[in-house]
Amino acid sequence: DKSAWINRERTRWATYFSVPIIPTPPSDFPPRTLHTQRALAAVAQLAPDRLVAVQEAFYRTFWVDGDGRIAEPGCFVPVLQRVLGEEVAGRVVEAMQTPAIKALLTANTDRAFQAGAFGVPWFECTNTQGATEGFFGVDHLGQVAEFLGLERRGDLGMRALL
Template sequence: MVPKPKITLYLDTVSPFAYEAYHILRNDPIFKNVEIKYVPIFLGGLMNKVWFLQFPPPSPPSIHSSITLITSIASPHLTNVTQTKTVRQHRPINIKNKDKWINIERLRWARAFSIPIISDMPPNFPPNTLPTQRVLAGIEASSSSQSQQSQSQSAIIAALDALYKAYWVNGTPVHEPAHLRSVLASPLEGGEAAADKVLAAAQTAEVKQRLVQNTDQAFADGAFGLPWFTCTNSKGETEGFWGVDHLGQVVQFLGLDRGVSGNGGWKSVL
């Protein structure tokens, strides 16, 4: 039997393009025979690794300066305040003209693939998604056996469906604690009690480390931004692809049939 093609999609709820990639993979029949795994990472942590390895500090960071938020969650050895400021300055939203392009581009792809999305950027964008991503990592960390891994993916998908709809469609500030709890209570089996459980688990060292490991794995797979697709075709060949605008290349690499889709959006990709 020919092995199924596989996609690992690394994502963070802060990225509109990761949402769009997720929506397409979830809903387009092109991917119905693809084994897909959704892996939550922290984009801020990934940017730490990308920028600090490219532009290392002039001297080793001091242990006395380990007071920054981004550092503590993603790369424990990167603890310099000046370094963190550098990452913030180089966030895509802070690059001149790119902030406007991001908004235009996300709407362009949403129209092409009929993806529901809020017309204006959500208030106070970009939010701190660390608590949200830890929750998703906690759901993932609850699995050990193969059957549990399947269940955790189902739970992650249910949570992502709810979070993405609330944030990128309705503009609800889901990254605020009260909203995060209420949004999670709906898709999780067990309602508010289940939401409280995953929120509590997100504060544990185990779950925090799981998010670090996921982010490190994305980087090891070649990621420098989101969405990042690590794809394996039926020949066993593996390649990485960045961006929703490279989904056409993903489809080609995996040998998928665009004809089954019926979505006109595929005319806009190579």
Template sequence: MQNDPVFKSCEVTYIPIFLGGLMKACGNTAPINITNKNFWIDRERRLWANMFNIPMKDDIPAGFPIMTLNLMRHLAALRDLDGNQTRMVELIDVLSNELWAKHTEIHKPEVFQPILQRALGATDYAKLVEAVPTKGKSLLMANTDKAFADQAFGLPWLVCTNAKGETQTFWGVDHLGVAASFMGLEKPSAGPWKSVL
């Protein structure tokens, strides 16, 4: 969303959650683990990536879905320490590219910690590491509980408020077009947006 001109006028807030915890709370199963749906969801992933020029390998990363609990605690703590989401969003871009375009095992501390340290510098990284076991843990739990209370059952989960002050939730990249329409955003009539409702 942050890189698409359709959403340039939107104030977008990214909130890290523990997806595995949300799925468990809902009694939900990862789509990739459901017979036949796994083929469909993988095909959809490649389709959307190709349509919107998102760097992504054709195959899925080894061991996917991966356990990102520790990494999400780091991102939740970073957002809190900074008082804004700028560096967190930049890191999400880096980590997403590492996972999907390079198949880097970003869920492993020995892999993601050096990425965070390079991005933040030694001093800020040390502050982050200190905050993760307490603040990062509690914030991530609160964020996940809030997502569940908002009836989320998976990601991406969008909570959108339009100019009239109306709020609606949407799930999945295939609903970005509906979310854009709800918010009164102008969608291009050509290119990948042409196929989005």
């Protein structure tokens, strides 16, 4: 059963990397993420220093709290307000409806497809020699680290695959 295997893999990797996650996907999985993607594109433009915090809060709402409504403005706007404050969150909500943010999301999506992305997580990495490669899945993070020349501790053996 592929869905059961995927769920076991998801929780196995989450445990390995100490990432909090609920044991089964939220009931609305997979959600339609257009609105949240637009919100993130707007945050990237208006409050880029808070982008990671917003992504983490969206993740926590969906994958830790199990709230599958994160794709709906009624759910994610309060999350934005908590992370960004009401004023900046309001500007994000306004901006996400603009042609500029819609075009930015379209351009980002087109760029991802041109780079070879076919799902998430997709990592496009450029190393110190200027070479760029794409990697798919958390099971390839070891290859990402190797490609980027990052220091890796311990016996590499089979762990080199991680």
